[in-house]
Each structure stands twice: as structure tokens, then as C-alpha cells.
Amino acid sequence: MGDLGLNLPSLIAFLVNFVILLVILYVFAYKPILRMMDQRSDKIREGLEAAETARQEMARSQADTQRALNEARLEGQKLIEQAREVAERFRDEERGRAQREAEAIIARAREDIARERDAAIQEVRAHFADLAIAAAERIIERSLDRDAHSQLIAGVLDNGASLRDDG
Amino acid sequence: MPSGKSAKRLLVLGLLVLAALFLAGLITGGIGTAILQGEDKEPIFVSQPEVHLPPQTIFPNSARDHYIEFLEAEEKEKAEGHGALTHHEEELVAGGPFGGGSWVVTNTMLSAWVTSLLLIGLFVLVARRAKMVPGRLQSLVEIVVETLLNFVEGVIGRDMARKVFPLIATIFLFVLLNAWIALIPIYPVLGFENSHGDLAVHLLRSAGTDLNMPLALALVSFVFVEFLGLRHLGLSYIGKFIPVGSFLRSLRRKDIFGAFVAVFVGFLEMISEMVRIVSFTFRLFGNMTAGEVLVLMATFLVPFVATVAVYGLELLVGLVQALIFAGLTLVFATIAIASHQEEH
Numbered sequence: 147m148g149d150l151g152l153n154l155p156s157l158i159a160f161l162v163n164f165v166i167l168l169v170i171l172y173v174f175a176y177k178p179i180l181r182m183m184d185q186r187s188d189k190i191r192e193g194l195e196a197a198e199t200a201r202q203e204m205a206r207s208q209a210d211t212q213r214a215l216n217e218a219r220l221e222g223q224k225l226i227e228q229a230r231e232v233a234e235r236f237r238d239e240e241r242g243r244a245q246r247e248a249e250a251i252i253a254r255a256r257e258d259i260a261r262e263r264d265a266a267i268q269e270v271r272a273h274f275a276d277l278a279i280a281a282a283e284r285i286i287e288r289s290l291d292r293d294a295h296s297q298l299i300a301g302v303l304d305n306g307a308s309l310r311d312d313g
Numbered sequence: 314m315p316s317g318k319s320a321k322r323l324l325v326l327g328l329l330v331l332a333a334l335f336l337a338g339l340i341t342g343g344i345g346t347a348i349l350q351g352e353d354k355e356p357i358f359v360s361q362p363e364v365h366l367p368p369q370t371i372f373p374n375s376a377r378d379h380y381i382e383f384l385e386a387e388e389k390e391k392a393e394g395h396g397a398l399t400h401h402e403e404e405l406v407a408g409g410p411f412g413g414g415s416w417v418v419t420n421t422m423l424s425a426w427v428t429s430l431l432l433i434g435l436f437v438l439v440a441r442r443a444k445m446v447p448g449r450l451q452s453l454v455e456i457v458v459e460t461l462l463n464f465v466e467g468v469i470g471r472d473m474a475r476k477v478f479p480l481i482a483t484i485f486l487f488v489l490l491n492a493w494i495a496l497i498p499i500y501p502v503l504g505f506e507n508s509h510g511d512l513a514v515h516l517l518r519s520a521g522t523d524l525n526m527p528l529a530l531a532l533v534s535f536v537f538v539e540f541l542g543l544r545h546l547g548l549s550y551i552g553k554f555i556p557v558g559s560f561l562r563s564l565r566r567k568d569i570f571g572a573f574v575a576v577f578v579g580f581l582e583m584i585s586e587m588v589r590i591v592s593f594t595f596r597l598f599g600n601m602t603a604g605e606v607l608v609l610m611a612t613f614l615v616p617f618v619a620t621v622a623v624y625g626l627e628l629l630v631g632l633v634q635a636l637i638f639a640g641l642t643l644v645f646a647t648i649a650i651a652s653h654q655e656e657h
Contacts, residue, residue, distance in 0.1 A: 151367030151526045155416050160425060160520075160529035167429045167487060168533075172479040175436035179458050182443040182477070188426075189445070 275299050331618055338617035362501070362609040366602070368419035368523040369514045371505070374418040379405075381514060382505045409593070420515050421523035426498075428490045428520065449637050459637075461485060468640075470645045478645050480537055484530060485639035488521070492601060492631025495519030496624055501609065521601025521634075524594065531593035534642040539586070540648030554583045589645065593638065600634050 277301050339345050346356040355361070370380040386402035398406065439454040447455055461482045466474040494500075500517050507513035520526045542550040551557060556579045563571030604627045612625040 152524045152528070156368070156419060156422065156523065156525035157529055157532075159422055160523075160526045161532065163422070163425050163429060164483070164487065164529055164533060166430065168480060168483045170433050171436055171483050171486075175440045176458070176479050176482065177454065178440040178443060179436070180462070180478075182440075182445070183455060183459065186445055211602075 271303060274303065278302075335615075335618040338615045338619060339476075342616045343614040352656065356418060356613070356616075359613045362613050364606055364609060367520075368421040368518060368525075370417045371420050371423060371514060371516055372418035377505060377514060381505065384513055397540060419523065420518040421520045421526060423493060424495065424517045424534040425487075425518070425520035428487065428494055431494070432486055432490060441570075457486075464640075465643060468643050473650065477537075477541070477643065481534070481639045481643050484534065484642060485635045488597065489532070489631055489635035490639050491520045491526070492604070492634060494626065495521070495601075495605065496608070496627055497633075501612075519605055521597055522596050524603050527594040527597035527601075528590070530638065531590045531599070534593060534638075534645070535586070535590050538589075538645045538649050540640065541646050551579050554579045554586075589641075593641070597634055597638060600630055604630050 275296065279295060281293070341357045343356050343361065344361065346354050365384075367587075370376045383405045386398060386405040389402065390398055391407055395403075425558065435450075436454060439451050443451060462474060462478055465478050465481050469477055495518070500519065501515065502512075503516040504512045505514040506515070542553075556575045559575040560572050563569075563575055608620065608623055608627060611620045
């Protein structure tokens with residue numbers, strides 16, 4: 147073996163050399179390099195996951211927006227419908243009230259007219275009676291029994307009234 | 314980049330230059346010289362290489378001088394016979410290359426230190442300046458680390474990968490760089506002269522060609538594998554080698570042959586673990602030494618162009634040996650932690 151160069155000191159020297167190399171590389175190279183590579187792969191994975199989450203979030207929010215939009219549209223349509231209904235009802239009510247008021251005014255007017263007419267007739271009748279009595283007094287030149295003559299005149303007027311009604 | 318016709322012309326020109334260089338190498342190299350000028354003539358450019366199997370002492374200087382004297386004495390003994398040696402020279406030859414004190418720096422050790430420093434420099438530098446967004450150098454190192462880690466994970470599984478990775482990666486890198494760095498052409502050129510002015514001691518030499526380096530790695534690998542098995546399986550790991558359980562069971566069944574087989578299997582397991590050290594050592598040592606010799610001889614026989622192919626081959630051999638050393642250690646570790654269920 148000596149011819150091949152095998153000897154203990156050299157062997158130990160190489161052993162020490164290798165072990166020192168191993169330790170230095172392990173502590174100062176492999177560890178930090180592997181840590182860095184792990185960190186990087188973690189970061190990449192996180193980034194991908196974050197992107198995926200963001201994508202899902204976006205899709206969800208888009209769906210939300212769409213739904214809200216649809217809801218708003220439906221709501222709007224409903225509101226318009228309601229407004230139209232209210233307006234219609236209001237119009238109908240107004241129209242009815244106006245009609246009723248008009249009718250009331252007309253009725254009141256009629257009543258007024260009737261009352262006026264009655265009053266006028268009454269007045270005419272009263273004047274006419276006095277006028278007739280005065281005329282008769284003047285004609286016969288004497289005082290008549292007022293009550294008896296009033297009856298007579300009322301009978302004449304009633305005839306007159308019936309005549310006028312026929313007229 | 315030239316295009317079209319000029320590119321073609323450049324290519325042809327390049328090939329012609331290569332062919333000329335190859336021819337020149339053939340003529341001026343060892344083969345051409347031997348054929349054209351006779352076998353005892355030295356080639357012009359590259360003299361016949363001398364391969365010393367053991368590593369050579371370079372530091373301290375006294376040890377190197379002693380070593381050079383020893384080499385000269387040995388050469389003289391070979392050339393002129395034992396009788397021609399002086400008393401001093403006889404003592405030198407008998408004392409061996411290290412002359413007693415053997416705590417010396419050999420050229421292979423220096424090469425291993427250079428390799429280690431390069432590895433530490435590269436990796437620690439990158440780790441120090443590691444950024445989330447890597448630069449080119451960091452990417453390169455990370456590719457190496459990641460490829461190795463994937464390799465380890467593929468064999469031993471994710472749980473254990475981080476635990477065995479440092480050793481596997483270091484073995485791979487150390488063996489690989491040691492093999493590749495020795496291909497740098499300064500390796501066979503730098504050195505110390507002897508009294509005749511010839512290059513007697515090389516300053517640097519591929520660490521793999523020193524039997525101690527593969528042996529050291531093999532021992533580390535062995536200890537690591539056994540330690541891992543023990544820590545992972547506890548006493549049942551020892552049961553693989555000293556199968557008390559199956560031995561006693563066979564005895565209870567009055568199965569003497571079975572008991573014998575159990576003991577023998579345990580013994581075989583033990584031998585196979587031990588043999589790994591030897592196979593690890595000599596595989597790497599043999600490949601590296603053969604590679605060194607091949608490069609030297611190819612350069613001597615046909616210098617210039619033909620050696621490029623050999624260099625390519627040696628790059629591949631270095632990679633393959635590094636993979637084998639690291640891979641086998643990994644596989645042995647995987648086997649060691651795999652619980653071999655004994656039937657109870």
C-alpha cells in the first residue's frame with residue numbers, strides 16, 4: 147500500500163479538509179441558499195394564491211355588482227309601476243271629486259233658483275193681494291171685511307196660479 | 314457573426330487549421346518522432362511523461378528537498394543497480410519518500426485545498442449576496458443546488474432529503490471540481506526542479522490520484538451511512554449484522570442450519586458494508602489516475618488537437634465519478650434507513 151501512497155497523515159489531512167469544507171459549505175452556503183430558495187418558492191406560491199384569491203374576489207364582486215344592478219332595475223320598474231298606479235288612482239279620485247263638486251254646485255244653484263223663485267212668487271203674491279184689495283176698495287169705495295176678502299182673493303189667486311202653471 | 318458565404322469560408326479555414334495542427338501533432342509527437350526519427354529520440358514539444366503513482370511532497374522545503382534526493386537515489390538504483398548507491402543514498406531509498414516524518418503537504422493536498430477554497434469562495438459569496446431575484450452567478454449556483462436537491466429527493470424522499478443533502482452535495486462538488494480543476498494545463502507544468510534542472514516535483518496534482526483522498530471520502534461516506542442507519546433504526550440496524558433474533562428463533566425450532574445461515578448472512582452484510590469503502594476508494598482513484606495518465610500520454614503521443622477529445626472524455630469521467638460517488642452514498646444511505654422488517 148505504501149507504493150500507492152497510502153499513509154495516515156495524508157488520510158487525516160484529507161479527512162479534515164473534507165469535513166471543514168462540508169461544515170463551511172453547510173453553514174455558510176447550503177443553509178442560506180436553501181432558505182433563500184424556500185423563501186422564494188413560498189413567495190411565488192403566496193403570489194399565485196393571492197392572484198387566485200383576487201381573481202375569485204373579482205369574479206364574486208362582479209357577480210355582486212350584476213345582481214345589485216338587476217335588483218336596482220327591478221326596483222326601479224316596480225317604483226315606476228307603483229307611481230303609475232298612484233297617479234292613476236289620484237286622477238280617478240280627482241276626477242270623481244270634481245264631478246261631485248260640480249254636481250253639488252249645480253244642485254245648490256238649482257235650490258237657490260227655486261228658493262228665489264218661491265220668494266219672488268210669495269212676494270208677488272203678497273203685493274198682488276194688497277194691490278187687489280186696494281183696487282177693490284177703491285172700486286167699491288168701502289172697507290171690506292179684510293179677512294173675508296182675503297179668503298176670496300186667495301181663492302182667485304189659486305185659480306190664477308193654476309192658470310199660470312197651465313200657461 | 315459572419316453570415317452565409319463568409320461563415321462557410323471561416324469554417325473551412327478553421328477546419329484546415331485544425332487538420333494542420335493535428336498533422337503537426339502527429340509528426341512532432343511521440344508517435345511521429347518514433348516512426349520518423351527512431352524510437353530513442355525525444356519529441357520536440359512534449360517529452361515522455363513520468364507518472365509517479367504516489368503524491369509528491371512539496372512543503373515544507375526540507376521535506377521536498379529530501380523527497381527530491383530520494384527520487385534521484387531511486388532512479389540511480391534503477392539505472393545502475395543497488396550496489397552503485399552511496400551509503401547516504403541507500404539510507405534514502407530505505408527510508409521511503411517521506412523519510413520518517415510524514416506530516417507534509419503533498420501536491421494533491423494543495424490541489425484539494427485550492428478546490429475547497431474555490432468551492433467555499435463561490436458558494437459563500439453567492440450565499441452572502443443572495444437576493445430574492447437572483448443574478449447570473451446566483452442562478453448558476455442555485456441551479457446546481459436545486460438539481461442536486463431534486464436528485465437527493467428523488468432517491469431518498471422529501472423527508473430525509475434535507476438531512477443528507479449537505480454531505481451528498483459536498484461529495485459531488487468536491488469530487489467534480491477536483492477532477493475538473495486538474496484538467497487545467499498548468500497542473501503538469503508547475504513544479505520544482507531537481508539538481509539536473511528537470512521538473513521533478515509537481516506543485517499541483519489532481520487530488521483524486523492520491524489514494525488518501527478517495528479513501529477519506531469513502532470513510533466519511535461509510536461513517537455517515539452507518540450513523541444514519543443507527544440513528545434511524547436504532548438497535549434493529551445492528552440486528553442486520555448480528556441477527557440475534559432470527560438466530561434464536563432458528564435455535565428454538567432446533568434448526569441448526571437456519572441459525573448458521575442467519576449468522577452467515579449477518580457476516581456477509583458486514584463484509585458488504587466494508588467492501589464499499591474499498592470499492593469507493595479504488596473506483597475514484599483508478600478513474601482519476603487513469604485520466605491523468607491518459608491526458609499525459611495523449612499529449613505526449615499526439616499533441617495539440619487530438620488531446621481535446623481526451624479532455625472532453627475526462628470532463629465526462631469527472632462528472633460521472635462525482636455522480637457515482639455521491640449517488641452511491643445516497644443509495645447506501647437510503648438502504649440503511651429502509652427498515653428491513655424482520656418477521657416476528
